[in-house]
Amino acid sequence: MPAEFPYEHKYLRAKKKFPHVWCPGCGIGIVMGSIIRAVDSLGWSKNEVMVVSGIGCTSRMPVYLDFNTLHTMHGRALAFATGIKLANPELRIIAVMGDGDALAIGGNHIIHSARRNIDITAVIVNNYNYGMTGGQHSPTTPLEKITKTSPYGMVEPEFDICELLKAAGSVFVARGTVYHVIELDGLIRKALEKKGFSVVEAISPCPTNYGRDNRLGDAVRMMESLRDDSVNVAQAARMKPEELAGKIVRGVLADREAPEYTDLYLELCRRVRSSGEVGE
Amino acid sequence: MTVPWGETRLVQGNEAVALGALASGVRFFGGYPITPSTEIAEILARELPRLGGVFIQMEDEIASISAVMGASLAGAKSMTATSGPGFSLMQEGLGFGCIAEIPFVLVDVMRAGPSTGLPTQVSQGDVMQARWGTHGDHPAVVLAPATVRECFDLTIRAFNLSETFRTPVILLSDEVIGHMRERVTFPRREEVEVIERPVPETPKEWYEHYHPTASNVSPMACYGSGYRFHVTGLTHDRQGFPTRRRDEVNEMMERLKHKVARRLDELVEVKMHDVEHSRVVIFAYGSVVRSAKAAQVMLEKKHRRVGVFRPVTLWPFPDREVKQHLDEKDVIIVPELNQGQLIHEVERLTSDTVRVIPVQRVDGYEITPDEIVAAAMEVM
Numbered sequence: 001m002p003a004e005f006p007y008e009h010k011y012l013r014a015k016k017k018f019p020h021v022w023c024p025g026c027g028i029g030i031v032m033g034s035i036i037r038a039v040d041s042l043g044w045s046k047n048e049v050m051v052v053s054g055i056g057c058t059s060r061m062p063v064y065l066d067f068n069t070l071h072t073m074h075g076r077a078l079a080f081a082t083g084i085k086l087a088n089p090e091l092r093i094i095a096v097m098g099d100g101d102a103l104a105i106g107g108n109h110i111i112h113s114a115r116r117n118i119d120i121t122a123v124i125v126n127n128y129n130y131g132m133t134g135g136q137h138s139p140t141t142p143l144e145k146i147t148k149t150s151p152y153g154m155v156e157p158e159f160d161i162c163e164l165l166k167a168a169g170s171v172f173v174a175r176g177t178v179y180h181v182i183e184l185d186g187l188i189r190k191a192l193e194k195k196g197f198s199v200v201e202a203i204s205p206c207p208t209n210y211g212r213d214n215r216l217g218d219a220v221r222m223m224e225s226l227r228d229d230s231v232n233v234a235q236a237a238r239m240k241p242e243e244l245a246g247k248i249v250r251g252v253l254a255d256r257e258a259p260e261y262t263d264l265y266l267e268l269c270r271r272v273r274s275s276g277e278v279g280e
Numbered sequence: 281m282t283v284p285w286g287e288t289r290l291v292q293g294n295e296a297v298a299l300g301a302l303a304s305g306v307r308f309f310g311g312y313p314i315t316p317s318t319e320i321a322e323i324l325a326r327e328l329p330r331l332g333g334v335f336i337q338m339e340d341e342i343a344s345i346s347a348v349m350g351a352s353l354a355g356a357k358s359m360t361a362t363s364g365p366g367f368s369l370m371q372e373g374l375g376f377g378c379i380a381e382i383p384f385v386l387v388d389v390m391r392a393g394p395s396t397g398l399p400t401q402v403s404q405g406d407v408m409q410a411r412w413g414t415h416g417d418h419p420a421v422v423l424a425p426a427t428v429r430e431c432f433d434l435t436i437r438a439f440n441l442s443e444t445f446r447t448p449v450i451l452l453s454d455e456v457i458g459h460m461r462e463r464v465t466f467p468r469r470e471e472v473e474v475i476e477r478p479v480p481e482t483p484k485e486w487y488e489h490y491h492p493t494a495s496n497v498s499p500m501a502c503y504g505s506g507y508r509f510h511v512t513g514l515t516h517d518r519q520g521f522p523t524r525r526r527d528e529v530n531e532m533m534e535r536l537k538h539k540v541a542r543r544l545d546e547l548v549e550v551k552m553h554d555v556e557h558s559r560v561v562i563f564a565y566g567s568v569v570r571s572a573k574a575a576q577v578m579l580e581k582k583h584r585r586v587g588v589f590r591p592v593t594l595w596p597f598p599d600r601e602v603k604q605h606l607d608e609k610d611v612i613i614v615p616e617l618n619q620g621q622l623i624h625e626v627e628r629l630t631s632d633t634v635r636v637i638p639v640q641r642v643d644g645y646e647i648t649p650d651e652i653v654a655a656a657m658e659v660m
Binding site for chain 2: 013015016046047048050052055062063066067068069070071072073075076079080081082083084085086087088090091108109112265268269272273278279
């Protein structure tokens with residue numbers, strides 16, 4: 001329904017050769033749509049938006065977007081983004097990563113980005129596996145689930161992305177799914193508006209690998225599961241712990257204030273320059 | 281600490297690197313502490329905020345080189361400094377810098393390896409890593425200082441080359457040069473040329489981040505300038521979009537090769553001391569040059585004439601200069617603080633009639649002039 005998506009000529013690259021790389025039934029394109037709508041709703045110009053990614057299915061997103069875009073090395077999106085933000089604090093930086101990219105190989109960078117509280121929005125598409133390499137287990141693969149590298153069932157416990165990043169110091173943490181698109185648009189918009197290190201986890205189906213390996217049904221069935229197996233924070237607050245078991249909790253999970261790193265650094269520069277102070 | 285233009289000072293090698301970076305207009309340093317390079321970070325941590333520049337200590341060396349490349353893409357002259365183990369961690373990033381054509385300077389103050397090795401002691405074990413450490417075919421530009429003054433000069437040259445050629449440039453220092461203090465007379469400011477990267481003049485809708493040019497180097501827009509472009513580590517077309525089309529793949533790979541291989545005159549620098557009239561020549565680089573030159577003087581007193589040939593640019597290797605000046609010699613002595621790295625390049629370029637003799641040490645100590653003299657006396 002093109003009429004409901006009036007942004008494609010404005011925000012997608014005219015010169016880029018489509019089609020995209022994502023499989024039928026993949027949710028990454030939906031997350032891309034949410035990012036576009038969130039940016040559009042804020043009225044930001046394309047020149048001030050910078051999208052940085054690592055490696056993987058999700059990290060292919062920037063090439064389609066008519067912003068400043070950078071597709072880096074596996075796991076390193078946030079480290080590149082840190083350099084860009086400090087060199088040009090005017091840029092509004094969105095780092096898009098998959099679960100493996102952000103939390104396995106990039107785990108060090110994400111906790112330190114959260115600790116520094118640098119003004120970057122991390123959008124993590126969580127499909128519970130490494131899709132691009134054919135469906136291996138990731139740090140978010142739940143216990144006992146089958147992947148190509150856990151053929152007898154996953155024996156490692158998983159990370160809860162949102163809990164991890166709350167603990168590491170993120171000032172804004174939210175979770176959405178690609179089924180609840182309007183909600184996801186809003187969560188990403190709130191994250192973009194938040195000064196500091198903000199995180200949105202977007203749960204997305206991978207019917208080609210994770211879904212097939214665990215007999216979760218086709219793409220439509222997997223989308224229905226996101227609807228049936230998730231609750232928003234208001235609903236969750238009314239539920240008992242045993243009712244919440246196995247449910248995805250959607251919504252804003254942390255929202256607090258803390259000084260932002262780039263601001264603090266620029267303030268330090270101003271102080272040192274005006275006082276002529278020389279550090280030890 | 282500002283650059284003491286035109287003055288004479290007692291300066292440490294790493295300090296001279298930091299001063300060279302400041303003289304070049306460095307505005308971003310991302311690094312991680314590692315001996316024996318740390319003084320460079322410490323000085324820039326103090327100086328960059330005073331200039332409105334950025335110093336950041338990242339969580340590891342992979343993050344450091346990544347942040348440096350991000351900053352360079354956003355328009356800042358950027359650098360990092362490290363040593364062996366950190367240099368190993370930076371190798372993937374170095375390849376990204378080569379394929380994405382991102383200018384920055386990487387200083388490797390070499391210490392003895394492999395692995396943690398001898399962290400406070402000298403080696404020249406990273407010469408081949410500097411050339412081939414990252415995977416795939418790629419250009420490499422590597423400079424090796426032998427004096428503290430050269431730490432200053434070659435850091436400036438490294439920045440100039442990296443901005444001119446749009447590629448990472450490695451300053452391959454070592455623990456002895458890095459930690460040595462010697463008297464340095466700094467040039468006057470007007471004697472130093474500082475080159476800024478070429479920026480595009482094309483209208484934004486016509487801009488190609490990798491436009492083919494006669495020099496094989498395309499003018500480079502930075503993020504936030506209004507030019508919107510894509511950068512990837514994937515093999516890409518002229519616009520920076522991923523491609524597997526053979527013609528586009530070959531064009532990119534050829535361009536990366538030729539931008540260095542066809543401009544050797546601007547890159548390759550060698551220094552020769554009495555090479556022309558000597559039958560025996562010492563081939564030395566980095567801190568070993570000092571022992572080589574001392575040996576030359578000691579041998580002269582024994583009425584033995586030897587020349588000293590030193591590549592200042594290690595990569596691209598000075599093939600033409602070695603062939604031209606060393607192929608007719610009787611003996612070439614190659615002292616190296618490794619188990620044999622550049623000696624194989626010398627052997628490759630000289631005839632079988634030329635004896636190439638190694639003098640090697642890997643115990644963390646300098647090769648002494650006496651050792652080189654002894655090697656020379658055996659053949660003279």
